[in-house]
Amino acid sequence: xxxxxxxxxxxxxxxxxxxxxxxxxxxxxxxxxxxxxxxxxxxxxxxxxxxxxxxxxxxxxxxxxxxxxxxxxxxxxxxxxxxxxxxxxxxxxxxxxxxxxxxxxxxxxxxxxxxxxxxxxxxxxxxxxxxxxxxxxxxxxxxxxxxxxxx
Amino acid sequence: xxxxxxxxxxxxxxxxxxxxxxxxxxxxxxxxxxxxxxxxxxxxxxxxxxxxxxxxxxxxxxxxxxxxxxxxxxxxxxxxxxxxxxxxxxxxxxxxxxxxxxxxxxxxxxxxxxxxxxxxxxxxxxxxxxxxxxxxxxxxxxxxxxxxxxxxxxxxxxxxxxxxxxxxxxxxxxxxxxxxxxxxxxxxxxxxxxxxxxxxxxxxxxxxxxxxxxxxxxxxxxxxxxxxxxxxxxxxxxxxxxxxxxxxxxxxxxxxxxxxxxxxxxxxxxxxxxxxxxxxxxxxxxxxxxxxxxxxxxxxxxxxxxxxxxxxxxxxxxxxxxxxxxxxxxxxxxxxxxxxxxxxxxxxxxxxxxxxxxxxxxxxxxxxxxxxxxxxxxxxxxxxxxxxxxxxxxxxxxxxxxxxxxxxxxxxxxxxxxxxxxxxxxxxxxxxxxxxxxxxxxxxxxxxxxxxxxxxxxxxxxxxxxxxxxxxxxxxxxxxxxxxxxxxxxxxxxxxxxxxxxxxxxxxxxxxxxxxxxxxxxxxxxxxxxxxxxxxxxxxxxxxxxxxxxxxxxxxxxxxxxxxxxxxxxxxxxxxxxxxxxxxxxxxxxxxxxxxxxxxxxxxxxxxxxxxxxxxxxxxxxxxxxxxxxxxxxxxxxxxxxxxxxxxxxxxxxxxxxxxxxxxxxxxxxxxxxxxxxxxxxxxxxxxxxxxxxxxxxxxxxxxxxxxxxxxxxxxxxxxxxxxxxxxxxxxx
Ligand code: FES
Ligand code: FES
Numbered sequence: 001x002x003x004x005x006x007x008x009x010x011x012x013x014x015x016x017x018x019x020x021x022x023x024x025x026x027x028x029x030x031x032x033x034x035x036x037x038x039x040x041x042x043x044x045x046x047x048x049x050x051x052x053x054x055x056x057x058x059x060x061x062x063x064x065x066x067x068x069x070x071x072x073x074x075x076x077x078x079x080x081x082x083x084x085x086x087x088x089x090x091x092x093x094x095x096x097x098x099x100x101x102x103x104x105x106x107x108x109x110x111x112x113x114x115x116x117x118x119x120x121x122x123x124x125x126x127x128x129x130x131x132x133x134x135x136x137x138x139x140x141x142x143x144x145x146x147x148x149x150x151x
Numbered sequence: 152x153x154x155x156x157x158x159x160x161x162x163x164x165x166x167x168x169x170x171x172x173x174x175x176x177x178x179x180x181x182x183x184x185x186x187x188x189x190x191x192x193x194x195x196x197x198x199x200x201x202x203x204x205x206x207x208x209x210x211x212x213x214x215x216x217x218x219x220x221x222x223x224x225x226x227x228x229x230x231x232x233x234x235x236x237x238x239x240x241x242x243x244x245x246x247x248x249x250x251x252x253x254x255x256x257x258x259x260x261x262x263x264x265x266x267x268x269x270x271x272x273x274x275x276x277x278x279x280x281x282x283x284x285x286x287x288x289x290x291x292x293x294x295x296x297x298x299x300x301x302x303x304x305x306x307x308x309x310x311x312x313x314x315x316x317x318x319x320x321x322x323x324x325x326x327x328x329x330x331x332x333x334x335x336x337x338x339x340x341x342x343x344x345x346x347x348x349x350x351x352x353x354x355x356x357x358x359x360x361x362x363x364x365x366x367x368x369x370x371x372x373x374x375x376x377x378x379x380x381x382x383x384x385x386x387x388x389x390x391x392x393x394x395x396x397x398x399x400x401x402x403x404x405x406x407x408x409x410x411x412x413x414x415x416x417x418x419x420x421x422x423x424x425x426x427x428x429x430x431x432x433x434x435x436x437x438x439x440x441x442x443x444x445x446x447x448x449x450x451x452x453x454x455x456x457x458x459x460x461x462x463x464x465x466x467x468x469x470x471x472x473x474x475x476x477x478x479x480x481x482x483x484x485x486x487x488x489x490x491x492x493x494x495x496x497x498x499x500x501x502x503x504x505x506x507x508x509x510x511x512x513x514x515x516x517x518x519x520x521x522x523x524x525x526x527x528x529x530x531x532x533x534x535x536x537x538x539x540x541x542x543x544x545x546x547x548x549x550x551x552x553x554x555x556x557x558x559x560x561x562x563x564x565x566x567x568x569x570x571x572x573x574x575x576x577x578x579x580x581x582x583x584x585x586x587x588x589x590x591x592x593x594x595x596x597x598x599x600x601x602x603x604x605x606x607x608x609x610x611x612x613x614x615x616x617x618x619x620x621x622x623x624x625x626x627x628x629x630x631x632x633x634x635x636x637x638x639x640x641x642x643x644x645x646x647x648x649x650x651x652x653x654x655x656x657x658x659x660x661x662x663x664x665x666x667x668x669x670x671x672x673x674x675x676x677x678x679x680x681x682x683x684x685x686x687x688x689x690x691x692x693x694x695x696x697x698x699x700x701x702x703x704x705x706x707x708x709x710x711x712x713x714x715x716x717x718x719x720x721x722x723x724x725x726x727x728x729x730x731x732x733x734x735x736x737x738x739x740x741x742x743x744x745x746x747x748x749x750x751x752x753x754x755x756x757x758x759x760x761x762x763x764x765x766x767x768x769x770x771x772x773x774x775x776x777x778x779x780x781x782x783x784x785x786x787x788x789x790x791x792x793x794x795x796x797x798x799x800x801x802x803x804x805x806x807x808x809x810x811x812x813x814x815x816x817x818x819x820x821x822x823x824x825x826x827x828x829x830x831x832x833x834x835x836x837x838x839x840x841x842x843x844x845x846x847x848x849x850x851x852x853x854x855x856x857x858x859x860x861x862x863x864x865x866x867x868x869x870x871x872x873x874x875x876x877x878x879x880x881x882x883x884x
Contacts, residue, residue, distance in 0.1 A: 020261070024259075024260070024261060027180075028259065028260070031182055032173075033173075033176070033177075033179075033180035033182070034172070034173020034174065035173065036177070036179075036334070036335070036383070037179065037413070038334040038335070038336075038416075038814075039416050039813065039814050040416070041416075041813065041814075041815065043813065043814035043815055044334055044814055046334050073173070074172065074173035075172070075173050085171075086171045086172070089167070089171045090163055090164070090167040090168065090171060091159060091163065092158050092159065093158055093163065093164055093167070093778040093779065093781070093782050094171075095164065095167065095170035095171065095614075096384075096614035096615070096616075096779075096782055096783075096786060097333070097334075097335070097381065097382060097383050097384040097385070097612075097613055097614030098166075098169070098170030098175050098381060098383070098614065099177060099333070099334045099335045099381075099383030099384055100334045100383075101170050101171060102173045105171060123822065124822045124823035125823075127821075127822040128821055128822055128823060130822070131334060131814065131819060131821060132334070133331075133332055133333050133334050133384045133386070133819060134384055134614050134782075134786050135785070135786040135787075135789035135790055135793075135820060135825070136782070136786065137789060137820070137821070137822045137824075137825040138785050138789070138825055138827065138828055139158060139782065139785070140822065141822070141825075142158070
């Protein structure tokens with residue numbers, strides 16, 4: 001199936017069998033490996049990208065459902081929220097192994113884009129679907145608040 | 152005066168940028184021309200034989216290159232020394248559910264996985280052993296691992312001392328089968344070039360993977376290179392090769408293409424290890440004033456039927472945490488039809504403390520002695536197991552610091568008396584303990600004509616912050632900023648490093664790096680005074696002093712040279728030096744110690760348990776890298792919340808199949824489960840075991856959490872619970 005979508009601002013044509021997850025297109029066809037595979041069933045959040053500005057799980061999103069859509073990945077996310085998140089993440093030592101962090105950052109940026117001063121509950125809710133087995137959660141909470149003050 | 156640490160103190164993680172930009176490369180990100188993909192089909196049964204296997208549909212599926220079964224795969228030489236022997240695809244015997252019965256190679260991962268699902272098999276089914284109860288009858292005494300990890304121990308007359316003590320407790324606990332569950336599944340890629348192979352493996356021990364792969368594949372060690380840039384979480388399930396690692400390399404040779412495979416999430420519950428379930432009985436005798444008279448600690452741990460080597464040494468803490476002259480311990484392994492268990496953060500002590508420290512807590516209420524005071528009365532004056540002195544022992548300071556920082560004095564002594572609105576509140580604590588471990592390691596330090604300084608060792612970064620800590624070690628020794636240090640790791644051709652497990656890396660590889668940098672300085676001084684072009688030519692090497700990367704003559708400061716110039720004049724334009732660390736027997740011992748203080752809130756109507764406050768106090772030597780050490784500590788404590796309240800792999804008692812083999816129903820902590828956590832590192836520098844003065848951190852930090860939470864639940868509710876994980880039903884029941 002032919003699908004035309006924008007990936008990190010670049011118009012991209014994809015020809016993939018119906019139902020092919022966006023994640024496989026990103027990683028295997030386009031060589032964009034920043035978005036990670038963790039579970040394949042929308043249970044870990046490692047594959048989080050922005051689809052038309054909202055966080056979504058690339059592992060369960062068929063690429064053919066994205067005709068005309070705009071997708072942003074960790075490689076392309078930019079703007080004041082992304083800059084603030086990356087700076088806070090680095091200073092507060094959020095990543096440990098780092099494997100879940102592309103997804104964490106995409107969820108955190110999406111949260112800050114709609115809520116400039118999230119409290120603990122808003123953070124817990126927005127980040128609930130992003131597992132981190134290294135358990136960087138406490139620093140994620142602090143770094144999101146820190147990032148909010150930097151924007 | 153003790154101070155809480157703050158995460159903003161200390162240098163940033165050196166690979167931080169890569170990890171916030173998607174630029175850090177993990178094994179599954181390996182892209183090779185003409186890459187093929189492997190997926191394994193798994194056994195539907197847990198015990199029996201494959202009678203017939205049908206691969207025709209898979210072979211005809213789109214994109215499929217080859218299918219291998221035990222009938223068609225040329226067998227490998229069993230290399231020995233692995234976490235699990237290579238039984239899969241070697242013979243028709245099935246030892247556990249989801250054991251690989253076929254390997255499918257295809258052009259894409261999706262094609263390989265789809266074709267693997269088309270493989271069917273007929274089996275001769277045996278009744279599997281699926282519970283500890285069923286396995287107990289065939290339990291056996293495991294082989295000794297090392298001087299400390301022995302199946303039994305006995306000092307004094309433990310049974311007699313317990314029986315004659317005025318206060319006694321006889322207490323049995325159970326801990327669950329648990330999974331490491333890294334978000335990055337175990338992953339391998341392999342590519343051959345003639346009779347040489349490169350293996351990319353998500354790996355905590357690339358040197359061992361290189362050695363074992365060479366034996367299994369029948370090629371010399373120098374023909375095997377194992378690489379890994381970053382490991383996406385490990386916690387024990389990536390220590391060296393698993394069968395899938397070796398099979399992937401084997402298959403790459405057979406199909407003549409580079410191949411890649413990642414275990415499915417389901418396969419992570421059978422084919423990459425687990426923490427085995429244990430049942431432990433502990434009997435303790437005390438005097439009326441709370442001094443330990445005797446401890447008998449017996450542990451039964453879940454083993455596999457096909458590989459007798461792993462034992463959870465759960466009775467260990469009873470040997471060396473508290474002062475007691477009469478101690479007997481025993482370990483048995485009960486074989487079940489499950490995959491091979493392996494070490495998981497935090498093995499042995501991490502499991503055994505749940506028995507010892509909940510028993511002590513219970514007895515403290517009976518004696519009317521504060522739980523911390525009870526522990527303060529039982530601090531061992533020496534290592535009684537080996538009968539040698541401690542090199543350092545900050546155990547009392549740990550408890551005092553914890554009490555002060557947590558506000559322990561405000562805690563009511565009686566259980567079930569604290570409330571906040573409708574919630575029951577409880578405050579509890581437990582000790583944290585692991586051995587202070589270190590082992591042989593080598594590192595190389597070098598400087599080139601541009602003045603670039605590199606330290607190199609074949610360790611790997613699993614998230615613990617090793618590149619940062621090694622940069623700090625080298626930078627401090629040289630008096631240079633850490634940005635000047637380049638760290639090379641993740642390549643088995645570098646100087647050999649031990650497993651990144653058992654919390655050995657800082658003491659071992661860190662010390663090797665320190666020794667290498669010192670040797671590099673010696674070498675630079677020696678070469679400079681002998682180099683015709685050097686302003687220091689002809690000087691006495693002893694009169695050369697180091698100021699960062701500048702060498703200055705101590706009597707004539709105008710005579711100076713730089714690392715870069717000395718290297719530029721040297722043959723090959725670079726200077727190298729090696730550091731080799733081998734721990735000495737010093738005649739004393741030390742431990743990585745700590746204590747966890749926890750506040751829980753229990754909703755008495757629905758039984759919901761919430762950890763609302765947590766403090767960890769640790770005496771773990773000199774802290775080299777404050778940020779990454781602190782992250783290890785908080786991560787380990789949250790790991791302990793999972794152990795205490797969530798994590799359990801359920802095997803179907805009839806089929807021995809894992810029934811909750813996914814993140815959907817095998818719970819791990821998430822954002823909302825995590826309270827504010829404070830960390831105190833006590834000043835505990837101990838240069839006896841290694842020149843850095845560091846100690847093991849990564850595991851001790853999680854060890855006391857589960858008993859501390861159970862003790863806090865008792866304080867809140869008056870319910871003494873003896874099973875992990877603790878669930879709402881248990882609190883209500
Ligand atoms: S890989 Fe998409 S949510 Fe886990
Ligand atoms: S940083 Fe390792 S899983 Fe999140």
